[in-house]
Amino acid sequence: MKLVLAAVMHSPNLGDGVIAACLDKAAQEYDQNLTLDWLDLAGRSSPVPSPTQQSRRTAVLNVLDAMPTVAQQMLAQPLVSAQVRKQLVPLLPAKFDRAQGVIIGGGQLLSDVHLNFPIKIARIVAEAEARQLPIALHGVGVAQEWTAKGARLFGRLLQSPMLRFISVRDDASRAHLSAHLTRLNSPQVPDIRVFPDPGMLASDLYNGDVAARPSPRQRIGVGITHPVAIRAHSSSATDVPHQAWVKWYRTLAAELAKNHQVILFTNGSPEDEAMLAEVTGLPLSANIERLARLSGPTALIDFIGGLDGLAAHRLHALIVAYSLDVSSVGLRWDAKVDAFFDLTERSKYLVDAPALPPSKVSDLIIKAGQTSEAQTRRTDLQSAAHDGVRAAISALIP
Structure with a gap:
């Protein structure tokens, strides 16, 4: 039994890899016969950037940071689209082969800074729709503000007939996503659920x-x-x-x-x-x-x-x-x-x-040491994080 986990698990920011590792561990505990095939949205296979990549990324971010948002998007969109075409698309046939569903999950994925995630997620949704695969959006953070272009691209996911499950990692993200759905004139179906970030389960690793x-x-x-x-x-x-x-x-x-x-x-x-x-x-x-x-x-x-x-x-x-x-x-x-x-x-x-x-x-x-009351809260949140992974998987494999 195979599901595709589409995220940024090989980002140089290792926090994104922590999310994927925790989600994977929880999925295995839920069903030992389940395989999550990791698909990095940037087409990466390792979180370790080369020195050239390091200096280039910092330089590009500095340039974009100095521009108005519209100019940032005009410059970034062809760069991101080229990355998708050259690095992500070639991976899709093998990753989606014999898959039974797709989890798009973990991290601040519903943010349209530089249109990075909207473009990449829209391509994953298109692939899932072409193969008639159900989609679960799980444990994500949602930015309060989206540009018009970012909202249209995210609409490919939020208005997809294959979307079976939506969960976000906090109440603020739920409020943000509800507001975005209203602006997109989209019904809130499936309901937006809230589960803690899968990284809460880091102690298991x-x-x-x-x-x-x-x-x-x-x-x-x-x-x-x-x-x-x-x-x-x-x-x-x-x-x-x-x-x-x-x-x-x-x-x-x-x-x-x-x-x-x-x-x-x-x-x-x-x-x-x-x-x-x-x-x-x-x-x-x-x-x-x-x-x-x-x-x-x-x-x-x-x-x-x-x-x-x-x-x-x-x-x-x-x-x-x-x-x-x-x-x-x-x-x-x-x-x-x-x-x-x-x-x-x-x-x-x-x-x-x-x-x-x-x-x-x-x-x-x-x-800042945790009191006994805080320990109880932590245990409750970790239990809820486990529940969230199970809920997302169950929505794809009833």
Whole structure:
């Protein structure tokens, strides 16, 4: 029994691979005879970019970031369409052969930044419709704003007669998707269900021993994110200069290093790695180290599982930390992070950076350990994440 899992599991941002790995693990637990055949929407087979790809991606993002939205789309659309034609389409015959359905799932897929996901998802829908395969949209995040062109492309999915199941990862995404469907004049059929992000199940893939963490807390991870990503995906514009971010990260690391071993890391995105190189380009104070780029999603899970605390922008660094009961502070930048902290009832640990002094962030990390009530909430959310995977599969294979 085979289903196609269409997502961005081989994105250089390893958080996307965490989602796919967790979804795959949960699917196997549901039915050992079920195979999820991974299909990366960009046609990738590995999350490790070449140095050339790294520098090209950061340069392109910087150029697009400086343009108005209409100009961004005019430049990006032929680039994305060419990627689909050259890298994704050749994979489709083998991936869809003998498949019984398609899951489009995980991550902020219903976002039309640069028209990247709308174009790619529309091609997957066309393939599924041509083969009369049912489609489940599962556990996705939904951006509040879509352009007219992005909405038309997403309409290929949302108005498809093969769409059997819709779930999103938080209440905010459900509200956003409901509003988009109204604007598209589409009925909400099937109903929009809410299940936690599959990344909540990261603890099922952890290879270490949570109980073996040293006490008192010693190892603190600081996730580094490039400002170009923050500007591209932020729900509110930010005018913080690039060098101000470099200085803030360095100051935060120095503040934490007074009492802890500090590890500066990224989720793997090329632009974040470039930012990490800037932050660590000058000598750092003692007790601060730079982590080499992690090799894959499980390596990210294992690294975070070995920490005692974490501060980061990237959503799946925070989700993995939550799943593994690692104290974490979120750095606000995107509504999806706000939604996650609302869902986990930890909004007091989501802060505005770089406006908040690093000393305040340091204090919060130490206080962010989970109470018994929070542990119960975490268990409930993980159970619901399992339920979501089962519901999506059941909609395709009754």
